[in-house]
Amino acid sequence: MKIKRVRIENFRCLHKVDVAFDDITSFIGPSGVGKSTVLRALDWFFTGEKDVALSTDDVHSATDGARISVEVEFDSLTDYDRKTLGRYAPDGAENVSIWRTWDNGVDKITGKAFTYRPFEEVRQYTKAMDRRRAYNELRESDPSLGLPAAPNADAVNEAMQLWETSNRDRLTESEVEDTHFFGFAGQSQLAKLVDFVFISADLRAYEETDDRKSTAIGQILDHAVDRSEASRQLSDIEETAHRARREVHAQVYGPTLDEISGALSKELLKLNS
Structure with a gap:
């Protein structure tokens, strides 16, 4: 539709x-x-x-x-x-x-x-006990409807819906x-039945490219493509980049930080002696 x-x-x-x-x-x-x-x-x-x-x-x-x-x-x-x-x-x-x-x-x-108008009078009751009571009163007052016994509110709702489906000519x-x-x-x-996605005119597409399903572009992508493979590859890239960053830090900053750490330790030992 x-x-x-x-x-x-x-x-x-x-x-x-x-x-x-x-x-x-x-x-x-x-x-x-x-x-x-x-x-x-x-x-x-x-x-x-x-x-x-x-x-x-x-x-x-x-x-x-x-x-x-x-x-x-x-x-x-x-x-x-x-x-x-x-x-x-x-x-x-x-x-x-x-x-x-x-x-x-x-x-x-x-x-x-x-709907069948008498059923709407039953449906107006929000409490399960009241709805079941109203249904039973209708069932007993008009046996010609052929309504089945309903032990709970869910059964009441289902019985009324099935009856309406089978008696279209009596609905208003x-x-x-x-x-x-x-x-x-x-x-x-x-x-x-309907997917509605609102994209504002001031949308910055580059800000929407992150894998966030709540964004407008994310909603469109969810319906257009299977992003599971892309997500897996992006996760691998992020893990590889994380390891690479750690290696760079160790190579560039490691020796200097070790030297500073050693010097500080020596000075602390002097204070304690």
Whole structure:
């Protein structure tokens, strides 16, 4: 899948912006109009507070309150994309929308999902015991659903998901908050499908050539090449250079240091006698 459209509200210099993306998208304009800000908004959308922490300084000055929203619509979904996204992209879905909001320090991720509404009432319970109780009440009140017994919260979640997969015709679209998109709780689903690497215009490439996976160039290299052989050869070079430095030190400084050490020892012996 790929990015089709991005909608940004109240992020830095961008009040309300709607950007359509083609196969190749270029931003052209004078400095200060928000070209890089669009990309930085996407950087926050994909990486979140882990790498891009927001504050009230990032909120557009003309807005009331302190709420930032970045919505990304994806299209060209494959069967693998739909399988990975589950209820957010059912069979036949051509696109999916996910948005991230920041409101006075509260970070939320929301997506349009097809769900069975009574299940959403069960899912609203965060405590395992309460969720299991709500599930059992629904199961007993409507035997026609054919829900299985679930001994724990994980079994409850799995039973509801399997039922929704088998009963697509009874699902309705709803907005669902879910941290699994980015891996804050459990395995990241979106990270399996999209890699976003932001490289600032002031990047100094020669500073990025070191083998550090956290750098922008390092992230690209991780996806483009197998660096294990290069790492091994570089390690050998560093070890050889280290031995060479020790030999130079021994040859150049060794005799002089030995002479100084001997002289100091003699003077110390004189003080002790």
